Amino acid sequence: MQTLTTDQLQQVEDFLVDQYAMQVDEEVRGEVLDHIACAIEEQINQGQSYKIAFMNVFNQWHPHLQPSRFNGYQNIPRFIARRLIKNDLLVHVGIILSLSLFLSLLGEVNYILTSSSWGLLLFSWLINQQCLHQVKHQQSFSLNYYKKQLHYLNYLNVMALLVLLILLGWMWDVPAILEERAPTILYTSCFLFAVNTYLSYRLYQFRTVKK
Numbered sequence: 001m002q003t004l005t006t007d008q009l010q011q012v013e014d015f016l017v018d019q020y021a022m023q024v025d026e027e028v029r030g031e032v033l034d035h036i037a038c039a040i041e042e043q044i045n046q047g048q049s050y051k052i053a054f055m056n057v058f059n060q061w062h063p064h065l066q067p068s069r070f071n072g073y074q075n076i077p078r079f080i081a082r083r084l085i086k087n088d089l090l091v092h093v094g095i096i097l098s099l100s101l102f103l104s105l106l107g108e109v110n111y112i113l114t115s116s117s118w119g120l121l122l123f124s125w126l127i128n129q130q131c132l133h134q135v136k137h138q139q140s141f142s143l144n145y146y147k148k149q150l151h152y153l154n155y156l157n158v159m160a161l162l163v164l165l166i167l168l169g170w171m172w173d174v175p176a177i178l179e180e181r182a183p184t185i186l187y188t189s190c191f192l193f194a195v196n197t198y199l200s201y202r203l204y205q206f207r208t209v210k211k
Contacts, residue, residue, distance in 0.1 A: 002044050004037050012036055015058070020065045020077065025140040028080065036061060076141045084145060087202075095194045120189045124196040125157040131200040135207050142206040150199050157192055 004012070013033050016022040022029040036057055043053035068081035076084070128150050135143055 001041070003041055004044075004050075008040075008050060009033070009037060012040070012054070016065075021075075024144070025142075028077070028141055032061075032065070076145055080141050084142065091198050092195065095191060095198070098194075120193045121157055121161045124193040125154065125161065127200050128154050128157060128196055131203050135203055138207060140206060143203065146199055146203045146206065150196070150203065153192065153196055153199060157196070160188060160192060 013022075013029065016029055016032060016036075022032065039057040039060070040050070040053045043056060044050060048056070064079040065077050068076050068078045132147060132150055132154075135147060
């Protein structure tokens with residue numbers, strides 16, 4: 001069975017870097033390089049020349065290596081974006097269903113419980129900042145995506161904290177407002193905390209451990 005030479009493997013890798021910006025993510029580049037090299041070798045062993053096999057395989061992979069068009073997933077190859085979308089969708093649906101069940105079992109949401117939501121939001125913001133600081137100088141397709149999502153969530157955390165602080169007594173009759181909006185406030189705080197925890201965990205998964 002014929003295999004690719006070192007120079008041919010380097011040509012494939014250079015093409016991935018030049019055409020699809022694979023220098024951003026060494027792990028993904030290695031995964032894709034392995035799949036493409038195997039596909040090229042298979043066609044060569046079926047009688048194709050290296051040049052024709054090279055063109056055929058890259059034509060097959062081109063749609064998967066193109067940047068995704070989904071909002072928030074730009075500059076990420078489509079086959080990676082599909083993985084992220086699938087994981088995120090399942091987790092966010094799970095969070096929404098779990099919180100809905102939790103609040104239905106909780107029954108009446110009282111003023112004290114709702115007032116403590118600011119602590120949940122503050123803790124969520126602190127986790128956010130710590131995770132972003134740890135991976136500030138690291139890059140990969142997945143890391144860049146989750147860093148962007150955490151930055152967006154950071155703005156939502158700050159806005160929710162400001163609104164809650166205002167409601168806690170700086171301007172209006174707090175107990176009356178909190179009693180009226182208690183389920184919404186608690187649900188929002190818990191949802192932001194849960195999403196922040198999930199994104200932070202994913203960021204932790206994809207980070208590069210310093211040796």
